[in-house]
Amino acid sequence: MSVHTTQVRLARRPQGLPDEHTWEVTETVLPSPKQGQFVVAVDHISLDPAMRRWLNDVRSYVPPVGIGEVMRAPATGTVTESRHPDYAVGDAVSGWFGVTEHALSDGEGVTHIDTGLAGPPTWLGALGxxxxxxxxxxxxxxxxxxxxxxxxxxxxxxxxxxxxxxxxxxxxxxxxxxxxxxxxxxxxxxxxxxxxxxxxxxxxxxxxxxxxxxxxxxxxxxxxxxxxxxxxxxxxxxxxxxxxxxxxxxxxxxxxxxxxxxxxxxxxxxxxxxxxxDYEDRYPEAIEGINEMIRTGRLFARETIVSGGVRAFPEALLGLFHGINTGKLVLEV
Amino acid sequence: MSVHTTQVRLARRPQGLPDEHTWEVTETVLPSPKQGQFVVAVDHISLDPAMRRWLNDVRSYVPPVGIGEVMRAPATGTVTESRHPDYAVGDAVSGWFGVTEHALSDGEGVTHIDTGLAGPPTWLGALGxxxxxxxxxxxxxxxxxxxxxxxxxxxxxxxxxxxxxxxxxxxxxxxxxxxxxxxxxxxxxxxxxxxxxxxxxxxxxxxxxxxxxxxxxxxxxxxxxxxxxxxxxxxxxxxxxxxxxxxxxxxxxxxxxxxxxxxxxxxxxxxxxxxxxDYEDRYPEAIEGINEMIRTGRLFARETIVSGGVRAFPEALLGLFHGINTGKLVLEV
The missing domain is CATH 3.40.50.720 (NAD(P)-binding Rossmann-like Domain)
Structure with missing residues (x-):
């Protein structure tokens, strides 16, 4: 089953604030998952200040996003097709899926999320x-x-x-x-x-x-x-x-x-x-602690949600630098 | 026995580099030591970059040197008169005696130095x-x-x-x-x-x-x-x-x-x-370690010595900011 999907790719490295020349929106047919892969229908995409740094062509803690590549982003979604033993259709997951409506994944950096505990935007914010x-x-x-x-x-x-x-x-x-x-x-x-x-x-x-x-x-x-x-x-x-x-x-x-x-x-x-x-191995400790505080009413997790799907990503990212958000800024797909 | 002595005092707070208006050289008759005090004939005075900061009227880790006060400085010297049980005439000492030919001290912050191990300038440098x-x-x-x-x-x-x-x-x-x-x-x-x-x-x-x-x-x-x-x-x-x-x-x-x-x-x-x-309690540990290295030829202690007595202090201090010294800059009294 092939999936048509819309993605936002880096077209040109910005000087200063990203603008209309920075991004390119593409329509792609996602290949079917091979053994050990699965497809995620993305529902929410994280907008983070660090994203701006990933656009610069400089040595840093992660490689810069390459020209023509799908923009890197944490996101949440649901598994829609799977040939991976650990991920079943219907599973709610979080991972580096990028600014895309659907993603093909081998499970690297992907975790299951419990949307009964908190909605997907919170899994990109206080629990992300x-x-x-x-x-x-x-x-x-x-x-x-x-x-x-x-x-x-x-x-x-x-x-x-x-x-x-x-x-x-x-x-x-x-x-x-x-x-x-x-x-x-x-x-x-x-x-x-x-x-x-x-x-x-x-x-x-x-x-x-x-x-x-x-x-x-x-x-x-x-x-x-x-x-x-x-x-x-x-x-x-x-x-x-x-x-x-x-x-x-x-x-x-x-x-x-x-x-x-x-x-x-x-x-x-x-x-x-x-x-x-660097603390990836210890995320569960933090998730447990924060979740316990949310559950007992001692921590308020708030998100500012922008709608419009992946095509709204360029403007939503600018919003982050203009401070439009209170709490976590999330793009709804 | 009263002692005539020459001292350098702060006359005016400098803007930028200190100049001829910054300092005042005064002749003073030092009072005789009371019980618990002693007199030191200063032989060497330390010149330190931090001195410049002590001239500014700002809250810092030590109070600024006050207008009219003898300039603060670490120095070495010999006890010439004593009514203090721990300091005898002839003792070689190091302390915050200031830019002065003679100082009256109650022993606070003063330590004995072994000039058989190293000369007084080294006690202001590698061992200071x-x-x-x-x-x-x-x-x-x-x-x-x-x-x-x-x-x-x-x-x-x-x-x-x-x-x-x-x-x-x-x-x-x-x-x-x-x-x-x-x-x-x-x-x-x-x-x-x-x-x-x-x-x-x-x-x-x-x-x-x-x-x-x-x-x-x-x-x-x-x-x-x-x-x-x-x-x-x-x-x-x-x-x-x-x-x-x-x-x-x-x-x-x-x-x-x-x-x-x-x-x-x-x-x-x-x-x-x-x-x-903040490490004052642990100076002996460092002195022992550095002294052992000097003694065994693994550490070279070097000083640049400026002569001219306390009156040469203002120019010697400028020399420090012009980088005239290799190793520790010391003024010989």
């Missing part, structure tokens, strides 16, 4: 890579101690919103930095002690007022002035965890670095980068 | 705070493993030259970054595997050629482009140790930060600041 990133970034890289002061930037995003709630569950004081009053209001609603609107206020000065005790863990998704604001307000022995730098991903040249990095000396602090992919 | 900085920065903060690749900037300075030799003694490949062919030649002579002259070459490109395996420990005294060169060449799991940023200490505004800090993510690396003063 963003949730794993928050968990290992906070507990392993950030070495969180109960009762510490935690500040997270990009706080209303997929990673930040989970991270702040995890820290609250450990008796921490948690301050989020986010863009706009709605996001800040939501952060307070889900338990953040304070939320700083970086579009309205100077984050460096507001942090000075809000966390006079200093920051123990600063978890940064943004970079630029916001990272500097954190560096200027560290407590002795602080851990700065570098997750991302969304403010810089579309810059056409290498932006300025954190001017206040010498605060690391005065505060005897560290700044550490990490990649969640 | 620079040596302690190298030891704890490399082994504790840098968590050095035998056989790793170590790159140190400011390699021909007081800290860098000791650090490189410590790493060599642990079977490491060691590359130093220094300014000028003479310093680089000296580094090769004392056992560095390679030396990069940042005045003649592009350190980022030269590191790429010199350490294709990547850097495990990058120990930075300089900041700016040199820190970026290190960040661009990290191996997975690298430790960047921030000791200082001499390139920035005289800047009139906050200089740019390390543009390539996102390498910390790709390399799963950390960047950590530290202050040697």
């Amino acid at each position: 890579l963003p949730g794993m990133t928050a968990w290992f970034g906070l507990f392993d890289v950030g070495r969180l101690q109960d009762g510490e002061t935690v500040v997270v930037s990009g706080a209303a995003g997929a990673v930040g919103s989970v991270l702040g709630q995890l820290a609250k569950a450990h008796g921490c004081r948690v301050v989020g930095i986010a863009g706009g009053p709605e996001k800040c209001a939501w952060l307070r609603k889900i338990g953040f002690d304070e939320a700083i609107d970086y579009k309205a206020d100077n984050p460096l000065e507001r942090l000075r007022e809000t966390v006079p005790e200093g920051i123990d863990v600063f978890f940064d998704n943004i970079g630029g002035d916001i990272l500097d604001a954190g560096l200027a307000n560290l407590r002795r022995g602080a851990r700065v965890v570098i997750c991302g730098a969304i403010s810089a991903y579309n810059a056409e040249k290498l932006p300025e670095g954190p001017r206040r990095y010498m605060s690391l000396v005065v505060s005897r602090a560290s700044m550490t980068g990490f990649l969640v992919l | 705070l620079p040596g302690m900085t190298a030891w704890f920065g490399l082994f504790d903060v840098g968590r050095l493993q035998d056989g790793e690749t170590v790159v140190v900037s400011g390699a021909a300075g007081a800290v860098g030259s000791v650090l490189g030799q410590l790493a060599k003694a642990h079977g490491c490949r060691v590359v130093g970054i220094a300014g000028g062919p003479e310093k680089c030649a000296w580094l090769r002579k004392i056992g560095f595997d390679e030396a990069i002259d940042y005045k003649a070459d592009n350190p980022l490109e030269r590191l790429r050629e010199t350490v294709p395996e990547g850097i495990d420990v990058f120990f930075d005294n300089i900041g700016g482009d040199i820190l970026d060169a290190g960040l661009a060449n990290l191996r997975r799991g690298a430790r960047v140790v921030i000791c200082g940023a001499i390139s920035a200490y005289n800047a009139e505004k906050l200089p740019e930060g390390p543009r390539r800090y996102m390498s910390l993510v790709v390399s799963r690396a950390s960047m950590t600041g530290f202050l040697v003063l």
